[in-house]
Amino acid sequence: MTARAYDVIVIGGGIVGAACAVECAAAKLSVAIIEARMIGGGATAAGMGHLVVMDDSEAQFALTRYSQVLWSELQDELPQTVEYDACGTIWVAADDEEMAEVRRKQRYYSDCGVAVEVLDERSLAEAEPNLRPGLAGGLRVAGDSVIYPPCAAQFFVERAVERGAALFVGQPVAAVTREGVRLRDGSSLAGGLVVNATGSWSPELTPGLNVKKRKGHLVITDRYPRFLRHQLVELGYLKSAHSVTADSVAFNIQPRRTGQLLIGSSRQYGVENGGVESSVVTRMLARAIEYLPSLGKLSALRAWTGFRAATVDKLPLIGPSVEDERVFLATGHEGLGITTSLGTAKLLVDQIVKREPAISLEPYLPARVS
Ligand SMILES: Cc1cc2nc3c(=O)[nH]c(=O)nc-3n(C[C@H](O)[C@H](O)[C@H](O)COP(=O)(O)OP(=O)(O)OC[C@H]3O[C@@H](n4cnc5c(N)ncnc54)[C@H](O)[C@@H]3O)c2cc1C
Helix, strand or coil, rough: CCCEEEEEEEEECHHHHHHHHHHHHHHCCCCCEEECCCCCCCCCCCCHHHCCCCCHHHHHHHHHHHHHHHHHHHHHCCCCCCCCCCCCCEEEECCCCCCHHHHHHHHHHHHHHCCEEECHHHHHHHCCCCCCCCCCEEECCCCEEEEEHHHHHHHHHHHHHHHHCCCEEECEEEEEEECCEEECCEEEEEEEEECCCHHHHHHHHHCCCCEEEEEEEEEEEEEEECCCCCCCCCCHHHHHHCCCCCEEEEEEEEECHHHHHHHHEEEECCCCCCCCCCCHHHHHHHHHHHHHHHHHHHEEEEEEEEEEEECCCCCCCEEECCCCCEEEEEEEHHHHHHHHHHHHHHEEEHHHHHCCCCCCCCCHHHHHHC
């Protein structure tokens, strides 16, 4: 047993654990961060880094919107390495049915105070000249942005350490104990509360937790500056992201600060193997080329995969676990954990120090799915 006992032990140095650690330190809690491998090396390194407001449910909208405001407040403090780029999103509508969805989304976002702009066929073509002609239009959400997630996680960890956090890297936690945690090397750390922020690994430390892996592929191209101006997402993405059983691909592409294009994305359930599957990559690229025909002439450099941590209702778990109220969960962020890391950290620490939260906690409490 070490001499020191922490108020909070955060397990997992992905973007969620890192953001939670900074928020704990800012609330004057003594905190330890324990990461098994490397900071930001899990799903955080695999993800796209799109900071996006989404409205699959009111709760999802509330958390993504809250988080996006927190990101924009933080933008001037982020180092260059985080590559914060306020490029905005265009949700691309292929036909009249999808234009109806554009208008529904426009009303919802506007009513909730998010600035959006409906684009017709011509203004969409002006906004993104490389899109194929004949698309119906789109919805521009100017407040969305893009970051490079592993460097954001690194920045949060460094900030937490500046504020007094202890950092243990390369030290897998073997088990959560009554006193804190036991590391795989046999040593222990004592803590009042333990935060399980290990993403798709979280059921290993909290047995019975209903968090499943959802595999995703991404492809990155060589540098083609100014090929795109916005993150583009097909409206059909919503249909594919909703499915909880079928494998799916949807057109989703992002201009990186480097000039590279990051092309997504796929969703697969029940796949444990993290290898790149050429059949999935082929489907994903074919879908992207349907929208951006000239993409077919560009060079792809690399493809990779990652696992999203998915819950049954597609909302994260933020708060005390049902089995042990000293173990807080900050996991299950599926495809939105980069965006919602900051909101998650606030809501987690609100519960720990009993502050009034800015948005309702209820939809994210682990007890809802027990
Ligand atoms: C293809 C893809 C695209 C995505 N695109 C986006 C996007 O555009 N926007 C968005 O908002 N989100 C996106 N996401 C989702 C986002 O990447 C995740 O929700 C987010 O990274 C989750 O962060 P995390 O910190 O919870 O998990 P992770 O980043 O996986 O971190 C968990 C950490 O816990 C550590 N760990 C595990 N077990 C232990 C242990 N026993 N002891 C100590 N440490 C341990 C791991 O090593 C890891 O570093 C995407 C995900 C994928 C796969």
